[in-house]
Amino acid sequence: MDEPALQLVTDVGAQILRQSRPNKDFLVKSLRKAASALSQIEQSSVLEAARQVEAAKKVQDALKPLRETIVKHSLARHKDRDVRLLVSICASEIFRVMAPEPPFEDKYLPDIFKLIASMFEELADTESPYFSKRVKILETVARCKCWVVMLDSECSDLILEMFNVLFSIVREKHEKSLINDIMSILTHIIDEEASEQLLEVILRNLLKEEKGVPSASSQLAVSVLQTCCQKLEPFVRGFLTSCIMDRDAEGSALREIYHKIILKIFICTPQMLFDVIPNLTQELLTDQVDVRIKAVSLVGKIFAVPGCRAAQNYHDLFVEFLNRFSDKSVEVRVTALQCVKDFCTANPTGAELNEVLSALEGRLLDIDDRVRIQAVAAICDLAKCNLKFIPLTLISQAAERLRDKKISVRKKALQKLMEVYRSYCSMCAEGNMTIVDHFERIPCNVLMLSYDRDCKEFRSQNMELLLAEDLFPDISLLERTMHWVHMFSLFTSMHVKALDTILSQKRRLQSELRNFLALRKKEKETCSDELEKKIKASFERMSASFLDPTKAEECFYKLDQMKDNYIFNSLAQLLDEASLIKAQHARENFMKKIRDRHPHVDFLRLLSAKCIFNIFSSEHVQNILNYLSSGKFGGRHLEVSSIKLLMAIVRYWPSLLKGSEVKLCYLLERNEPYRDQLTETLAKAGSHIFVKLSDIYPILERMCLEGTRAQSKVAVSAIAAVMGSAEQYVFSELTKRLVDSLHSGKNLPTVLQSLGCLAQHSTATFEELDGEITPLLLEKTFQMNSLDDSTSGEETSGCSNSCKLRIYGLKALVKSFLPHHGSQVRRNIDHLLSLLVKMLQEGKNTDSVLSSGNDSSHIRLAAAKSVLRLSKRWDLHISPEIFHLTILTAKSLKYMGEFVKDHAREACGHQTSSVRGCSITGLPVYILVFLIHVLAHDEDFPPEKYQDEHIFCHFCSPLFHLIQALVNPENFNGDLVLIADTFSQLFSIFKGIRKAEDAVDAHKSPRLHILSDIGSAFTSSLNQGSISSSCSPGVVLLPSSIYTANTKGITRYAIEEGLVEKIIELFKNNISKVASSLAKYGRSVEHHEQPENTKSKRLRNVSHEQANSLTTRNSVTRKDTASKMSAGMKRKHAASPDVDSDLLGKEFPPIVEHGNDGFEPTMDKEQLLSSCDSVDKVTTLTEKRAKSGKTSRNGTSLKENTEAGSSVTTDSNASYRAKLRDPSRLKETCRNKEVQVLQQIKLFSIVDECSDSRIVDGFSSESNDHKVKLFRSGNVGLQ
Structure with a gap:
């Protein structure tokens, strides 16, 4: 010490x-x-x-x-x-x-x-x-x-x-x-x-956190609990059990947060709560929603504690937790879904995991949109944590929520699925995953959102940016290309249409921006009102590519007024840069320079993003060709997909092939199975790239001589695209080779195709040898006897080989008169028109060569199509008789729809020019001009005093069906702009006809006006007000051979108020009944992909059914009547008594002879001096009447409609047919009220073995007789 x-x-x-x-x-x-x-x-x-x-x-x-x-x-x-x-x-x-x-x-x-x-x-x-x-x-x-x-x-x-x-x-x-x-x-x-007071101090400090992280005092409390577990367990059990069992009891403030205490203690010392956790089952079963919500959240967190296996240790509690996924309360179900991610992460295996995933899957179809949103979010969050862990089917089902009926669900699904897809792409780029179809279907489903019209965020203007900037993470362009190829292999036609809409919109903006920049340079040199109008129109068109067109147009105006040359020069540079890497670098520099000094920086950021090739670029094209040449795709389906993707890119931007010419030629020389597609690609991009014709000409020449017709067509186009101005001699040499092949008779279908296509690309070359080609062509095709083939005598098996050869020859001749690039044809077309008349009249090609009945039908159809094609350019030379014969060929709505669809594709490229003020005469919609004229001259036009909607509905059905086909979205690849243009053009034509007179017979002018009023009203009913008739162009060109300007007031055909509405309503009702009847008997609708609710959609779909059910039932004898017409006589129409006219609608009728009728269909050539005189349009009250509402009327059965409104009666009942054959019983039939006033009936003559269609004109009560008038007659032999 x-x-x-x-x-x-x-x-x-x-x-x-x-x-x-x-x-x-x-x-x-x-x-x-x-x-x-x-x-x-x-x-x-x-x-x-x-x-x-x-x-x-x-x-x-x-x-x-x-x-x-x-x-x-x-x-x-x-x-x-x-x-x-x-x-x-x-x-x-x-x-x-x-x-x-x-x-x-x-x-x-x-x-x-x-x-x-x-x-x-x-x-x-x-x-x-x-x-x-x-x-x-x-x-x-x-x-x-x-x-x-x-x-x-x-x-x-x-x-x-x-x-x-x-x-x-x-x-x-x-x-x-x-x-x-x-x-x-x-x-x-x-x-x-130990005491409760000390426990309270420990628990209070246990919950302390600093910036979301447990504090030092919390960690100290955890240490104390772990060290003194046995001493504190009775106090903890008593306190927490009291909180659970008696929630409303007063006491410490800790009772309000006892759930947090339970979770904290369970994480650090779970054994301390062994007797407490089971009591939470009571909270899950309570009637109080807020208590169940808190309990579900707590139990979910307890089950998510790693390594504790709580779901297995407390099985009863887990079962009740699963039941909360289907709780009657939405908030409880949402809370349960919020626990899924952590639960699955902590329990990656076991039966409990499968049960939770099954419950999660069920909530994807929950009745409440909030639950569905949370279910999608839970699946996507789980997928992002471990893409290999989550079942792929669950991802696919979550992607289906992009089609949810609620916009909020679709938006959330889009956001979360895009996050998943980006994570997936990153893992693929890192080599941690291979490409999986289930994940590649995510962007496929995202593309389908562009069909959504309820939400502006899903429109193509926004989808373009999503594909360009949000689809992929920061990965290489090679990786992006591979994903696009796999994605494209999963595309359906609907996906392709959606992508085409986005790409075409991007191309239109780029084209319009280039046009504006060119106009702006001209404006500096010469300023004029015309130039300002063009710039204004350019702004309007460019603004359509933005989500808010009005705001975008204002920004364009302000941008133009700033006169900042740097901005416009930079935009021009971005437009010309095909490389995405270089374009992005240039755009970044551009945005850096204008970030602080330009007031419209946000708009320029958006505009510059839309300018560059950020969806597809030259790197994408190079990557595809590199993989094809190296064979790295590893599967035929991926090679096919890559070719389709390449064609889709080149279709819109052929210049992106620059720099890849060597690879393209190499693939062409390898004779790959996709050579045809590569040749088509070359044909589209040939004028934009640098390829030596000598390197590929042998391949293309061989395709022209020995390939298929499709191959020869694209081969000729490829030669024309690649050929330089100094290589025109190539066409002369090729023509001579083709003529030699024509002499030898080798592979005639292909040779004829090549000659026709060559004539379109090089008119001068063809005309040099026309004296040899045309006679030889006629000799080899038209003037030869029928080939000895198995199908020549069978009318049910398609046309014979000889018939096909004649049709191919006709197509070649027609193409020779329809050159590309506006070239002039110096040859006379009269000989071809004479040939077409013979083919249209009797289905034969010369006076000596006869065809079978089936071949005749195909020849007439080919001739009719040829007339329509020629009318685009040779309208002056085609007489009304030929047009009437052409229209009479269209007996099937199916063929009419196919014709419109085929020509709509071709016209899509010309639609833009029509908006700019050019003529619409080359578009399919222009056929209405001729159809209305033909209908106006039909002898069955409803009499003036019989204003019955059944008669008008039956008579106008060809007009209605054609309008439906013209505005069918399927014919325009879903492009809303083109559909809107078609509506506008329809209104233009109807308004123009209202202010025109009949140039052939002025007395028929009122009929023209009536038909145009009905057509305009029907168009408005299909339009449903989205396109105003007042927005149509101010002038429409009508052919002066059949129309003339209205120089004097013509008395209108009186129609009762509301009759037009009744006609349209009756037509729609009849179509709806036909659709339901066909569905009842199991007749499928062609091209039907998904249910449609609106009546107008049913109208568009049912026409295919009508065509299929009627084409095999109807035949019209035209031989006698057509020969009369060719001689300048009026012709009579023959109708089959077995035609169900309510299904067919109204055949395109011929002109019927009447003694007092002054109409002469044959015209002098002086009448055909001008093809398209301008006729101003006027606005009538018909549109207003069409929008004023539908008149209610009593419905009638389909059978009643057929009997009361049809010009052709379907007499399926044998006894009734017998009555009609017996003239002595006709009066009895009428007295038994089997016919009524204004009803159309068919009278049969036993002596003449022919039928007369008549309309009941009146009834005499004194004689008890019916008065009938001629409605339609024809010589039809009875079977």
């Missing part, structure tokens, strides 16, 4: 004790000496009891003065910080030296402990110069177990206070030894005397 140290402590204590009021300096100086001396005194450790007692008594005596000094002068309550600190040090050292005996009386201990606790409070200040001394005090207290004295003194309040202080001062940056000392104090106190 250190005697000097003890003596010093005694002396210091005595000195202070002698002072009545010691000052601060004296106290500090004296206590510092005492503290230093006390630290040198060791605690007595002598083993002998006698000596130990003696030593302890000596120490007590030595320390007595200092202890009395502390008590006498109340140094524990001194206000000076330095004095208090030194007193605390001395007191803690006295406790250490005198342990285990208490150094002070019980009444003085509270002040001493409060002083020591106050020193602990300042341990949080680690920067204080006294921090080490305070740490020493804590270390001393912990080691000498001063808290035992506190427990013995019943200082429970001081213990609780020390608990709070120690939890409050602990910090992350404290040394581990300090934390251990604190931990020692806390755990020993709990081991000696």
Whole structure:
């Protein structure tokens, strides 16, 4: 024992004790000496009891003065910080030296402990110069177990206070030894005397967090719980069980957050809650929604604790948790779905995982959109965590929510699925995954959103940016190309249409922007009103490519007014850059320079993004060709997909093939199975790239001579595209080779195709050898006997080979009169027109060569198509008779729809020019001009005094069906702009006809007006107000051979108010009934892909069914009537008595002869001087009447409609047919009311074996007889 140290402590204590009021300096100086001396005194450790007692008594005596000094002068309550600190040090050292005996009386201990606790409070200040001394005090207290004295003194309040202080001062940056000392104090106190008060302090600190991370006090609480688990478990169980069972009881504030406490304890010491967790089942079953929500959230988090296997250990609780996925409360179901990701991550295997995924799958079809949104989000979040873990079928089902009926679900599904797809692409690029079809279907489904008309975010304007900027992460263009190829292999026609719409929109903007930049340069040189109008029109067209066209147009105007040449030069540079990498770099530089100095930087950012080739670029084309040449695709289906993708790119941007010419030629030379597609690609891009014709000509020539007709067509186009101005001789050489092949008769179909296509590309070459080609062509095709083939005599098996050869020859001749690029044809077309007349009349090609009945039908159809093609350019030379014969050929709605669809594709490229003010005469819609004229001259035009909707509906059905085909979206690849243009053109034609007169017979002019009014109203009903008739162009050109300007007022045909509405309504009702009837008997609708709800959509679909059911039932004898017409006579129409006219609608009728009719269809050539005189349009009240509402009327059955409104009666009943054959029973039939006034009936003559269609004109009550008038007659032999 250190005697000097003890003596010093005694002396210091005595000195202070002698002072009545010691000052601060004296106290500090004296206590510092005492503290230093006390630290040198060791605690007595002598083993002998006698000596130990003696030593302890000596120490007590030595320390007595200092202890009395502390008590006498109340140094524990001194206000000076330095004095208090030194007193605390001395007191803690006295406790250490005198342990285990208490150094002070019980009444003085509270002040001493409060002083020591106050020193602990300042341990949080680690920067204080006294921090080490305070740490020493804590270390001393912990080691000498001063808290035992506190427990013995019943200082429970001081213990609780020390608990709070120690939890409050602990910090992350404290040394581990300090934390251990604190931990020692806390755990020993709990081991000696645990209580609810101490537990509350622990739990309160357990939940403390700092910036979302558990605080040091929380970590200390976790350590205490883990160390004192057995001591605290009864208190924890009692507290939490009380909270669960009696939620509404008053008590500690911790009862409000007991769920958090359960979760925290379960994470650190799950065994402590073994008896508590099962009680949560009651909360899952309670009637209170808010309680179930909280319970589901808690249970989900408990099951998501890694390594605890809680779902297996608490099976009953897990079962009830699964039931909450189908809870009656939406909020509960949503909460359960929010737990899925963490649950599956913590439980990657096992039966419980499958059950949770099954429950998740079921919520994708939940009745509430909020639940479906959360289900999609849960699946996508789970997929992003581990793409290999989630079932692929679940991804596919989540992608189906892109078709959800709620916009909110579709938006969320789009956002989350795009995140999944980007994660998938990143993993593929890193080599962690291979390409999987289920993930590649995500962008396929995203493309289908462009058909969504309810949400502007899904329009093609936005989809373009999504494909360009949001579809892929930051991966190489090679990786992007591979994904596009795999994606394209999964495309259906609907996906292709959607992509085409987006690409065509992008190309239109680029084209219009180039046009604007060119106009702007001209404006600098010469400023004119015409130029300003063109610029304005260009702004309007470009703004259509933006989500907000109005705002975009304003920005274009402001941009033009700024006259900033740098901006326009940069845009021109972006338009010309085919490389995406270079374009992106140029765009970044452009945006950096204008970021701070341009007010329209956001618009320019969007415009520049739409300018560059950011969906497909030259790198994509190069990658595709490289993979094809190296054979790296590893599958035939991927090669096919890559070719389709290449053609889709080149179709819109052929210039992207620049730089890849060598690869393209190499693939052509390899005779790959996709050579035809590559040749077509070359034909489209040939004028935009640099390819030597000599390198590929042998291949193309061989295709022209020995290939198929399709191959020869694209081969000729490819030669024309690649051929330079100095290589025109190639066509002459090729023509001679083709003529030689024609002489030898080898591969005639291909040779004829090549000759026709060559004539279109090089008119001069063809005309040089026309004297040899045309006679030889006629000899080899038209003037030869029927070939000996198996199909020549069978009318049910298609046309014969000889018929096909004649049709091919006709096509070649027609093409020779329809050259490309506006070239002039110097040959006379009269001989071809004469040939067409013969083919149209009787289905034969010469006077000597006859064809079978089936061949005749095909020849007439080919001739009719040829007339329509020739009419685009040779309208002046085609007489009305030929047009009438052509229209009469269209007996099937199927063929009419196919014709419109074929020519709509061709016309799509010309639609843009028509919007700019060019003529619409080359578009399919222009056929209405001729159809209305033919209908107006039909003898069956409803009489003026019989204004019955059934008669008008039947008569106008050809007009209705044609209009439906013209506006069918399928014919325009879903392009809304082209559909809107077609509606506008229809309104233009109808308005033009209203203000025109009949040039052939002025008395028929009122009929023209009536038909145009009905047609306009029907168009409005299909349009449903989306396109206003007032937006149509101001002028329409009508052929002067059949129309003339209205120079005098013509009295309109009187129609009752609302009759037009009744006609249209009746037509729609009849079509709807036909559709339902056909569906009932199992007749499928062609091209039907998905259910359509609106009546107008059913109208478009049913025409295919009508055609299929009627084509094989109808035949019209034309031989006699056509020959009369060719001689200038009026012709009579023959109709089959078995035709169901309500299904067929109305055949395109011929002109029927009447004695008093002054109409002469044959025209002099002087009448054909001008093809298209301009006729101004006028607006009538028909459109307003069409939009005013539908007149309600009593519905009639399909059978009644057929009997009452049809010009041809389907007399399937044998007894009824027998009555009609017996003239003596006709009157009886009428008296039995089997016919009514205005009903159309068919009278059969046994003597003449022919039928007459008549209309009941009236009824005489006196004679009880019906008066009938001629409606239609024809010689039709009875079977």
